Amino acid sequence: MRKPLFAAFALSASLCAQAGEITLYTRANFGGPAIKLHESEPDLDKLGFNDRTSSVVVQSGRWQVCEHKQYKGRCKLLEKGEYAQLQDFNNMMSSVRELDELAQHKSQPDRP
Ligand SMILES: [Ca+2]
Numbered sequence: 001m002r003k004p005l006f007a008a009f010a011l012s013a014s015l016c017a018q019a020g021e022i023t024l025y026t027r028a029n030f031g032g033p034a035i036k037l038h039e040s041e042p043d044l045d046k047l048g049f050n051d052r053t054s055s056v057v058v059q060s061g062r063w064q065v066c067e068h069k070q071y072k073g074r075c076k077l078l079e080k081g082e083y084a085q086l087q088d089f090n091n092m093m094s095s096v097r098e099l100d101e102l103a104q105h106k107s108q109p110d111r112p
Pocket of ligand 1 (some may be wrong): 050051066067068069091092093094
């Protein structure tokens with residue numbers, strides 16, 4: 001009897017599709033205590049990171065970072081890359097979300 005290898009492969013592929021990753025650092029130039037996130041966080045205060053982020057590395061995905069929790073206030077889009085200084089966003093970030101998660105929901109066909 002053949003084993004269902006195909007099913008196992010399909011499962012791992014779907015898990016990899018949502019592999020967004022972002023690291024928040026409390027100091028500029030990627031210093032100080034840091035946290036790594038793999039999913040959206042509407043309230044960084046829960047992680048002890050409210051208004052503390054001074055530099056960011058986006059390992060994968062596209063992330064929106066916002067001034068207030070629940071993605072309110074001013075927001076900024078961070079693509080994959082390294083942000084050694086956040087300039088006008090220094091010590092202001094209170095929520096982050098992965099935009100590709102939203103895009104996947106929106107990409108459902110609207111056509112009748
Ligand atoms: Ca804030």
